[in-house]
Amino acid sequence: MSTEELKALFNQSGQRFTAQREAVWQLFVEHPRGLTIAQATTVLAERKISQTTIYRTVKNLQDMGYLRWVHNPEGEHRYLATRPGHTHMLVCRQCDRAVECSDCDLSVLEQLIARKTDFTVEGHYLEFYGLCPNCRKTL
């Protein structure tokens, strides 16, 4: 999703793609691991963007389908920019470094689950965690 495309989409529905909205979107694009509202607020405070705007923009983007809300088992709420193509994150529990891994074929698993439960499985959210090479060395 390029900035231009996003702008066009906003404009289509009579909404404006303001500097603030662009900044919020950019921030999430730059952080593939996602951010909590609190984190986004801290970063964007430097650019004088208010917390209220961040809440509103995140909800906007979420409704449009460009941000996805995920929670981890610890109860942290974060938002991730949905990416074209299906990728997953592999996150270091020590330093939070994240890499994307695009090869995931869960279709067999989804089929199995669909058969067992009679649900229509539309998708999944998958995140791996572990230790990155650096942290493994220094621990």
Add this chain to the structure above:
Amino acid sequence: MSTEELKALFNQSGQRFTAQREAVWQLFVEHPRGLTIAQATTVLAERKISQTTIYRTVKNLQDMGYLRWVHNPEGEHRYLATRPGHTHMLVCRQCDRAVECSDCDLSVLEQLIARKTDFTVEGHYLEFYGLCPNCRKTL
């Protein structure tokens, strides 16, 4: 998980399986779709159980692995009674009904990713979403 088993588990760790705790547990067992804290509070207020106790008991049960936290796209937080251990949720995006699926073998995938990235992969968080049989019919 029977009430007796749960009581035993509480007692094992020097905790008491009080009437309040039993009531909270029972409530979640009776509601397979899960409940928010607010919903649980409303119901259990009739039995003079305080909100504080509900928060605490939910956290307790969650730490023990018998309640699991799920989120729907609207941002509602609800808790579901589940069995402990490594299971995953399959959540209906329409009605929020959730079922557990325990068969997930991602070990091959984890090995592949470990080799590619040099991370030590310790685990994963996986959640499926889709449509439950009922909602598929009525849509």
Add this chain to the structure above:
DNA sequence: ACAGTTAATGAAAAAATATGTCAATAAAAA
């Protein structure tokens, strides 16, 4: 470029959600 129109922003207040404190209570142990 300019004025008119409409949407978006930010600050503050309000509401909703969650956690901490502590005296009173209830359960288990001695």
Add this chain to the structure above:
DNA sequence: TTTTTATTGACATATTTTTTCATTAACTGT
């Protein structure tokens, strides 16, 4: 029973999220 210890509930406090409304900024038509 008495003592000990865990748990509860009321309240206070903290955190998170939403609403309100005057101000500001972005589009529209001229």
